[in-house]
Amino acid sequence: MIRPHRRSGRSSPIRPFDCPPGHGTSTQSRHPAHRAHCSSSSTQKSRSSSTRSRRYSSRMVIHESAAKGFAAGADAYERGRPEYSPEAVERLIAELAIGPGSRVLDLAAGTGKLTRQLVWTGAELVAVEPVAEMRAKLQAVLPVVEAIEGTAESIPLPNHSVDAVVVGQAFHWFDGIRAVSEIRRVLKPEGALGLIWQARELSRPWIERLDAIIDRVDDGHPRFRTMAWREAFDRTALMAPLGSATFRTVQRGSPETIVDRVASISYIAAMSEGRRAAVLDEVRVLLAADEDTAGAEVVELPYTAHIYWTRPRQAAAGPSTGLVVSVNTSPGGVPKRPIAGARMHWRGLEGDAHSEPEPVHGTPEQAACLYALEAIERVRADGHQAFPGTYGENFTLLGLDWAVLRPGDRMRIGTAGPLLELTDYATPCATQERWFTNRRYGRISQRKHPEDARWYAAVLEEGYVAPGDEVHLIRTA
Known part of the structure; x- marks a missing residue:
């Protein structure tokens, strides 16, 4: 089923409502509600954080x-x-x-x-x-x-x-x-x-x-x-x-x-x-x-x-073939937690919600948030906390070259699953700063690390998604 949505166009991508100006994005305007949301989040939290003694360590939490x-x-x-x-x-x-x-x-x-x-x-x-x-x-x-x-x-x-x-x-x-x-x-x-x-x-x-x-x-x-x-x-x-x-x-x-x-x-x-x-x-x-x-x-x-x-599961060989390793939802906020699978609707993943709904999050152009497992591993190697769902992605994917993705690229999930179209980067926000050493959430900003940034996608065709589904990247130009 094909749903209409506002096409961003390559020359004028949509503006992600994830972060205020000056935090890892070239977009200069943001919705006022989101500016207030991010500003409030950042001012309520202390900016002080000690440097970890080990590169791969983070706060140890034991039962x-x-x-x-x-x-x-x-x-x-x-x-x-x-x-x-x-x-x-x-x-x-x-x-x-x-x-x-x-x-x-x-x-x-x-x-x-x-x-x-x-x-x-x-x-x-x-x-x-x-x-x-x-x-x-x-x-x-x-x-x-x-x-x-x-x-x-x-x-x-x-x-x-x-x-x-x-x-x-x-x-x-x-x-x-x-x-x-x-x-x-x-x-x-x-x-x-x-x-x-x-x-x-x-x-x-x-x-x-x-x-x-x-x-x-x-x-x-x-x-x-x-x-x-x-x-x-x-x-x-x-x-x-x-x-x-x-x-x-x-x-x-x-x-x-x-x-x-x-x-x-x-x-x-x-x-x-x-x-x-x-x-x-x-x-x-x-x-x-x-x-x-x-x-x-x-x-x-x-x-x-x-x-x-x-043993670690691997994606099929080939630069345009990947694997869904985790499907993640939450009642609002991060992290999102893995589920056995859900139907991808044109407005969002079934069972998922946002702390700040539309127009901050959840527009048709932001129906799904995608992230790469390889990026999670690179971010962890820098000493930050990262695991599937940490930063709010709905789908954690393996095997695709994240650095070469661009707006307009499409992804078919499974043989009869949804068809997604990438719309723009999902810019990080202060609500995610607790996962980062010294609260440096710009580590997943598209300006500094496009290979480690999340993507938003619109839904062209609805369908069911489960861990283990193959992902096929379709170039549109």
């Missing part, structure tokens, strides 16, 4: 329970957490092609439980861990491994610098879309990601009661078993579909080892001393009374090891 609990429970973690199933680790090593000459990142490495099971491969190992107490344990056990402070959402490594990333018992704590975007950024194009969790098997009555004790004190913390962590993989095409396998393993230790295993759980370790002691005493009473564990010097706790692996 409060994880930060507090793992700091307090580092000793119990080291004593009570079992090693990973050797068979599961060997399978991950094979799937990720880890070996001599590989550079491998252990992300959220903790005390190095998984790291030490990779040493024999001969790979160069790098551990990133945000909690100082956990990192100190790792360095004491593995002094030859480089251990760096950092988070999954802000990995302090250069673009495309590692062959594999592994994450043990931790991905459920991450902000999924930011973590997957960062992991993809640091992986080489042919690299791979591996995830592993070990979940208790409720095969005996005492283990069911142990689980009940643990569940009773959990007030909604992220957990592997909810599978909420999968959303960043299922709702984007940043990575290929996950492969998976399971293995059985058993932890053997004294009753106090099982107590330490419970004590190492972040939200239990983060409790007040009195409350934590009461929970651990309840575990001791259980172990002393149950017929399977009473008087036992060695207690067996069975687990299922769940492993997953994937």
